[in-house]
Amino acid sequence: MKGLLPQQVKDAKAQLILGNTYHLGTRPGKDLLNKFEGLHNFMQWDRALLTDSGGFQMVSLLELAEITEEGVKFKSPYDGSECMLTPEESIEIQNAIGADIMMQLDDVVDVKETDYERFKTATYRTTRWLDRCMKANKNPDRQNLFPIIQGGLFPDLRKISLEQLIARDAPGYAIGGLSGGEDKDKFWPTIHLCTDHLPKNKPRYCMGVGFAVDLVVCCAMGVDMFDCVFPTRTARFGCALVDNGQINLKSREFMSDFIPIDEKCDCTTCQNYTRAYLHTIVTKETVACHLLSIHNIAYQMRLMKNIRESIKKGCFVEFVQDFMSTYYKNQEYPQWVVDCLAAVNITLKK
Amino acid sequence: MKFVVEQASKSSGRLGRLTGLRSQPTTVHDTPLSMISTLGGSAPHLTQDVLHLVVDKEVPVCFPAQHFCDLTKTLQKFKKGVTHFSALKSHSACVTVQDATKMTPSGYNEKKGISVWTYGGRQIIAAERYMELVEAMQPDWYEALNDADTDVNSSKKRILKSVMNSTLMLDQCIDISKKKQGLREAALFAPLLGGHNEDERKRYSKAIIENIKNESVLGFSLLGLHTNGATAEKLDSKLISNLVKVSLDPLPQDLPRQASGAWNPLTVITLVQQGVDIFDSSFPYLVTERKGALVFPISLTKEYIDEKFLKRENLGHQNKKLKSENNAETCHEDRQRNKDGEDAKENIPEDELSSAYEMCLKGKRYENLMFL
Ligand SMILES: [Zn+2]
Ligand SMILES: [Zn+2]
Numbered sequence: 001m002k003g004l005l006p007q008q009v010k011d012a013k014a015q016l017i018l019g020n021t022y023h024l025g026t027r028p029g030k031d032l033l034n035k036f037e038g039l040h041n042f043m044q045w046d047r048a049l050l051t052d053s054g055g056f057q058m059v060s061l062l063e064l065a066e067i068t069e070e071g072v073k074f075k076s077p078y079d080g081s082e083c084m085l086t087p088e089e090s091i092e093i094q095n096a097i098g099a100d101i102m103m104q105l106d107d108v109v110d111v112k113e114t115d116y117e118r119f120k121t122a123t124y125r126t127t128r129w130l131d132r133c134m135k136a137n138k139n140p141d142r143q144n145l146f147p148i149i150q151g152g153l154f155p156d157l158r159k160i161s162l163e164q165l166i167a168r169d170a171p172g173y174a175i176g177g178l179s180g181g182e183d184k185d186k187f188w189p190t191i192h193l194c195t196d197h198l199p200k201n202k203p204r205y206c207m208g209v210g211f212a213v214d215l216v217v218c219c220a221m222g223v224d225m226f227d228c229v230f231p232t233r234t235a236r237f238g239c240a241l242v243d244n245g246q247i248n249l250k251s252r253e254f255m256s257d258f259i260p261i262d263e264k265c266d267c268t269t270c271q272n273y274t275r276a277y278l279h280t281i282v283t284k285e286t287v288a289c290h291l292l293s294i295h296n297i298a299y300q301m302r303l304m305k306n307i308r309e310s311i312k313k314g315c316f317v318e319f320v321q322d323f324m325s326t327y328y329k330n331q332e333y334p335q336w337v338v339d340c341l342a343a344v345n346i347t348l349k350k
Numbered sequence: 351m352k353f354v355v356e357q358a359s360k361s362s363g364r365l366g367r368l369t370g371l372r373s374q375p376t377t378v379h380d381t382p383l384s385m386i387s388t389l390g391g392s393a394p395h396l397t398q399d400v401l402h403l404v405v406d407k408e409v410p411v412c413f414p415a416q417h418f419c420d421l422t423k424t425l426q427k428f429k430k431g432v433t434h435f436s437a438l439k440s441h442s443a444c445v446t447v448q449d450a451t452k453m454t455p456s457g458y459n460e461k462k463g464i465s466v467w468t469y470g471g472r473q474i475i476a477a478e479r480y481m482e483l484v485e486a487m488q489p490d491w492y493e494a495l496n497d498a499d500t501d502v503n504s505s506k507k508r509i510l511k512s513v514m515n516s517t518l519m520l521d522q523c524i525d526i527s528k529k530k531q532g533l534r535e536a537a538l539f540a541p542l543l544g545g546h547n548e549d550e551r552k553r554y555s556k557a558i559i560e561n562i563k564n565e566s567v568l569g570f571s572l573l574g575l576h577t578n579g580a581t582a583e584k585l586d587s588k589l590i591s592n593l594v595k596v597s598l599d600p601l602p603q604d605l606p607r608q609a610s611g612a613w614n615p616l617t618v619i620t621l622v623q624q625g626v627d628i629f630d631s632s633f634p635y636l637v638t639e640r641k642g643a644l645v646f647p648i649s650l651t652k653e654y655i656d657e658k659f660l661k662r663e664n665l666g667h668q669n670k671k672l673k674s675e676n677n678a679e680t681c682h683e684d685r686q687r688n689k690d691g692e693d694a695k696e697n698i699p700e701d702e703l704s705s706a707y708e709m710c711l712k713g714k715r716y717e718n719l720m721f722l
Contacts, residue, residue, distance in 0.1 A: 005400065256427050268399045272437040276424060280390060284469050287392040294397065 002232060003290040004297075006045050012267065012297040013305070015047055016101075018227045021054035021093050022061070022085075026078075030096035038098025050227070051099035052207075053090045053133075053148075059108045067107055069125065087132040091145075095138045101205075103174060104133040106148040111180035119152040126150045127164040134168065146205060148176035149194050153186040162197045172203035175223070179208035184336040188217065192343060195222035212241065212303055216323055217337060219307050220316075220344045226304075231296035236289050238282035241299040243326050247275075249292070254279040267298035317346050325349050351491055351537040351568055353381075353606045353627075363622040368410075368606060371442045371490040372535040373433065377408050381606065381627040385412040385444055387451055387635055390469075391436030394451075394635050398437045407440040410490070412610065412630045414449035415483055416466035419473055422483045431488030444628075445484055445492035446571070450610040451632040453579030459497045461515055477522035485530050491537035491569060493608075494523040498573035500545030501581060502589070509545035512574060513554050516543050520558065524566040537568035539608060542597040545574050546589075552596040562602060572597060572609040572626065580636060582611035583705065587620035594624045612636050615646060615707055642708035 001009050001017065009017060019039055028042065036042040039049060058065045058072050065074040071086035090105040106129065107122035130147045137145050147165040151157030165173065175194045178187055191206060198204050203224045209215065210228020218226070231241060238250040240261045247254075247261070260270035261278070269291045281288040310319035320341065325331055325348070333348055341348060351370055358364035366381040386393050386401070388411055393401045413432050418425065428435050433443045447464060448454050458465035463476035475483075480495040497515035500508055520540055527533045540558050544551030561567045575590050576582040598607060608628035609621050618629060637644055 003395075008397075008400070256424055258428060268397065272398050274435070274437075276428065277391065277435055277437065280421060280424075281392065285390045285392060286395050287390075287397055290395070290397050 001293070001297075003286065003293055006043060008268075008294060009297070010047065012294060013301040014297065016050055016225075017045065017047070019049055019051045019097060019099065020057055021051045021090060021097065021103075022057035024051070024097055025054060025093040030093045033093075033096040033098075038096070040098060048101070049097070049099045050101040051094045051097050051103065053103040053105040054085055054093065055090065055105045056108050058085060069128075071105070087129040088136040091133050091136040091138075095143065098139075099143060101172070102137070102143050102145045104130045104145060104147050106150055106176055109150075109152060109177065111152060111177055111182045113152070116154065119150075119154055119157055122152075123150045123157045123161045124164075126161065127168075130165060130168060144171040146170060146172045146174045148174045148207070149198075150177050152177055153182060153190055155189075155193055158190060158193050159197070162194060166197070166199065170202070172205060172225075173198050174205040174207050176207050178206070184334070185339075188221070188336060188340040188343075191218055191223065192221050192340070210300070212245075212300075213324075213327060213337065215300075215303060216307065216320055217340050220320055220341060220346060228300075231300050232293045235292035235296050236283075238278075238288070238292065239296075240278075240292050241296045244329065245327065249275060249278045249282045249288075251279075261295050262299070265295060265298060265302075267295045269295040269298075320346050321349050351606075353569070353604060355603055358603060358625070361623060364603075364625055364627070366606065366627055368627075373431075373442045373488075373490050374408060377442070379408075379410060379442070382622050382629065383410065383627070384629045384631055385410040386441075387412050387631045388414075388417075388436070388438075389449070389451065390417050391432065391438070393631075394638070401438075409441060410444055410628075411438055411441040412444045412446060412450075413487065413489065414446050415475075415480065415487070415492075416447070416449050416468055418483060418487060419466060419468045419475060420470065422479075422486050425483075425486035431486075433488075443487070443489040444608070445487055445489040446610055447480070447493055447495055448498070448578055450578050450582070450612060450630055451635050453581055454499065454577045456499050456501075456577055459499050459512075459515065461518075464495055464497055464515075464519075477519050477526060481523055481526040481530065481533070484536070485532040488532065489536055491539055493539050493541060493571045493573075495519040496541040496543065496571075496573060498541060498543060499577060500543070500574040501577050502546045502585075504545045506547065509547050509550050509574075512545060513543055513550060516541055517554075517557065520561070524561060527566070538566060539569040539571045539606075540567040541571050541573045542607075543574040544593075544597065546593055548592060548596050551593055552600065555597050555600040559600060562605070567605070569606040569608065570598075570601060572607060572621075576611055578611060578632075580612065582617075583614050583633060583636060585613070585617060587614075587617040590617070591620060591624070594621060594626070598625050614705055637705065637708045640710070641712040642705075642710050644708050646707055 024039065033039060033042060040046065055072050058074050065072055071084045073082065073084050076083050087105040094102040107125040109118055109122045126148060133145060137143060147168060147170050149158065149161045149165060151161045175191060178190060195204060204222065205225035206218050206223040208228060209218055209226050210230035215226055234246060239246045239248050242262055254275040257275040259275060260273065261275060262270055273291055278288060278291060306319065310316045324333060331350055338348060354367045356365045356367060363382065368379040368381055371377065386405060386409055391413060418432065425432065425435060433439050433441055448466065458472065460474060463474040465472050465474055477495050484492050496519055497512045500512045523538065527538055540561060542555055544554045558567065572594065575593060576585055606627045607625060609626045610630045612632040613621065614633060634644060
């Protein structure tokens with residue numbers, strides 16, 4: 001994790017971290033990872049690891065990526081030569097990484113694309129690629145391969161994808177193709193449809209979701225796992241996550257604010273540093289980015305822990321109500337949040 | 351501040367103890383020592399908890415005033431000083447004028463004040479304002495404001511200007527320090543200046559002796575040999591040896607001498623031999639920034655250093671030479687892989703290797719050596 005030692009990530013109570021197959025496949029590369037018997041060993045991480053398939057990174061990072069039935073074709077950013085990431089190659093790298101949870105290579109379509117036919121192709125192709133991935137997986141006993149539900153924002157395609165992927169027995173399922181800036185009114189019904197159909201006894205992982213409100217709402221719909229760069233990305237811009245959203249420490253209002261980001265937070269940043277000090281170094285010194293990342297990750301981990309605790313105690317509904325009324329000043333809830341929570345029988349306080 | 355020299359000799363430097371600091375009344379710091387250099391109040395890239403994995407919680411920290419020029423009011427309101435403000439409260443603090451890790455642009459100092467580069471840009475700071483900032487920062491010791499804008503190329507005229515400006519500023523700082531309650535317990539270090547001119551350096555050091563008699567000055571800061579950043583690292587220790595000597599000779603033994611700057615390790619050793627007590631960590635910082643890892647050429651004999659190291663013109667070339675021979679001698683595991691390593695090393699552009707004390711971890715060449 002950028003700027004943090006593995007121990008600091010552990011101290012933030014992270015149980016599972018995500019590695020990017022595309023980046024790891026480029027450097028250190030699968031040969032070296034194989035030599036080290038995997039990334040756990042290479043980076044001295046003794047907790048769980050999850051890897052993406054590399055496909056999403058390619059399509060989003062490389063201008064020239066092109067998807068064919070065989071795989072994702074791209075020009076190497078290093079020497080310009082033509083390369084191909086096939087489902088088999090993706091799994092080979094992920095096997096070398098040794099992730100506890102692996103993702104199938106899926107046919108990624110920009111969620112804002114409007115062509116129904118493109119989504120339809122992607123939905124069926126993702127199933128075919130899952131079969132190739134499953135076949136290629138050398139360690140099915142210890143590396144859990146998750147299929148990725150596709151189908152864009154089209155309920156019929158999502159249903160087809162769900163039906164086909166559930167038919168292949170998998171240890172868990174990912175919901176893909178969202179969090180690309182789609183309308184929230186389309187986002188939540190899609191998640192809801194998926195969680196409604198996915199098997200109850202297997203983990204559901206919603207890819208790329210990480211805003212606090214989205215996490216709470218998705219948990220209410222029955223999602224179990226998330227990943228997001230948001231806490232660390234927003235840290236880079238000088239923002240710290242707090243109960244009512246985030247504060248930008250660059251703002252002059254913090255110049256003489258000698259309290260921690262959050263007085264109730266037990267992270268090392270809040271234990272030692274004031275807002276006023278952070279104000280003087282955010283976006284100027286790398287340390288500021290590390291300090292905010294530590295707090296933001298701790299915030300996110302604490303949020304999830306509170307969700308778990310509230311479910312255990314049987315007071316999740318109250319938790320959601322309290323969370324939302326703190327998050328939204330004067331209880332001005334966005335309509336999609338109200339609608340979505342109503343769909344799972346949670347009524348927000350007025 | 352109390353400083354005791356425990357052992358001193360002409361050729362092997364001196365052992366000392368720094369005690370009685372206002373922030374750490376009971377802590378003893380053994381000298382020669384290195385302070386931790388900071389940027390914006392933090393060790394570069396290191397949060398407080400990570401810093402404490404590497405160094406003692408009490409090690410002195412150096413805060414360049416230039417990073418805090420806009421924070422006088424904030425620090426006054428905060429009341430507890432710069433170490434508490436920067437979350438390094440267990441440490442003692444030294445304030446210098448300029449940041450030794452960054453080259454100070456030349457030609458911007460005036461009689462009325464010194465140019466410093468803050469996050470917002472250049473500012474001219476005069477003694478009054480500087481001392482107000484120092485008071486708010488509450489260090490254990492600090493440099494008097496000074497014009498140290500001289501290096502090996504400086505003209506006689508520039509050196510005289512530097513000396514004249516600095517003498518004036520030293521007097522002003524001493525005056526102010528006596529008036530300000532908050533500065534009573536902070537030790538003032540007088541700068542030692544005179545550029546690369548032995549006569550001027552000698553004259554300058556002699557001239558400040560008066561201030562020592564009336565106990566206004568409690569230490570010294572060796573300046574004006576470089577203009578910070580990599581300019582210090584590139585200095586040949588033989589070239590500055592006499593300059594340091596004439597600066598330090600007139601001084602009493604029982605006051606500490608500081609020499610901030612990214613001196614390379616060989617120069618540090620030379621300076622210790624000459625009687626310098628306090629350094630900072632700007633050299634490790636510069637090496638880190640260029641993705642280097644310090645590995646000392648401990649197998650080199652003195653003769654080897656003298657003959658092969660100092661007399662070579664081309665830094666890059668000598669680095670490569672030193673590195674491969676050193677690797678082969680000091681690390682037997684490395685030797686087994688030397689073949690792979692050597693081949694890879696031949697492809698390194700020479701300018702990437704910027705000192706004989708480091709291995710550059712950038713690029714692909716160490717991928718085969720990772721099992722060390
Ligand atoms: Zn915190
Ligand atoms: Zn080390």
